[in-house]
Amino acid sequence: MKTVRAIPAFLSSALLLLSCGEGVAPESEGVTPAAQEQAADTFVLRQTKPTAANTGAGVIRAWPTKVINGDVTLSTAGQRLADTIVHGRVFIKAANTVVSNCVVDGGPAMTGGGSIIQIGTGGTNARIEYTTVRAANPTYWVNGIGMRNYTAYRVDVSGVVDAFSVAPATANTAVNVSIQGSYGHDLVHFSPDPNHPGTDSRTHNDVLQSHGGIGLEVIGSNFSAYHDPVMGTQPVPNPKKQIAAMMINTIVGPSAGMKIEDNWFGGGVYCINGGGANGGGGTFLRNRFDRGSASPANPDESYTLVFDSTFIQTSTGNVYEDNGHAVKVRTGF
Secondary structure, three states: OOOOOOOOOOOOEOOOOOOOOOOOOOOOOOOOOOHHHOOOOOOOOOOOOOOOOOOOOOOOOOOOOEEEEOOEEEOOOOOEEEOEEEEOOEEEOOEOOEEEOOEEOOOOOOOOOEEEEEEOOOOEOEEEEOOEEEOOOOOOOEEEEEOOOEEEEOOEEEOOOEEEEEOOOOOOOEOOEEEEOOEEOOEOOOOOOOOOOOOOOOOOEEEEEEOOEEOOEEEOOEEEEOEOOOOOOOOOOOOOOOEEEEEEOOEOEOEEOEEEEOOEEEEOOOOEEEOOOOOOEEEEEOOEEOOOOOOOOOHHHOOOEEEOOOOEEEEEOOEEOOOOOEOOEEEOO
């Protein structure tokens, strides 16, 4: 059982743990990393719903107590950051790095766009596992994890504008992103937002936003598209505005070869919003949805799963969690 503790302010800085070649390959589905450390863990990918109790720091090992005050850069191949609270951001600039059982809060308020865990040039095959990402000082600039070449396994992301950002380096190239057994929730709403000027200026929050690229996987995860009830601009908009569990667009070309299977999705105006996803496509199989985006008058006719007519998709086995009714696939709004 995971126990979440407050982070003591008096803890001194600790050294970054380094090692090579540990746990960097994506796990087979249903097999968790460092299995010898989690004999009591009963989580099964695709079957167990990710929540705050079974994702993030403190699940496979004790809640971390080592502290680093400031940003961390992983610049050596195989480098490992483990069991550490980072009051800053993590920048990944090397191959086969691992972030495991950490808490990363972004540090001071960001004044430019980016992610709390940022995979940059040189960062390939990054693995982020059993880690809690939540902004200590959220702004309309800050996202959770982005943007390519990473596997997120049982990660808990909240307190940001977008939990997961995905984009290729150039259009029509692989993103190499796999999000497995992870939990994105409590997105922070700001109004006004200079990134979205106009008469109704506000953040556009998404648990995951795909800006294009090939081969995004989301497997057995829980994307809960609701605004944080405390942080950001309050009260949050009611009815909901500009929020989705998944947003699929074409900023860096079409999103193609998507594999979205056995997840839990909730909330949002359009829960999965691919209405502007010209081209591309993917499979959306056996996903479960709450009624947060449903129309009360006729809930089974809601715009829960929406695609552009040019987005070539296969969508079967998608149901509402409360009664098993099929989720209707909508083409356009």
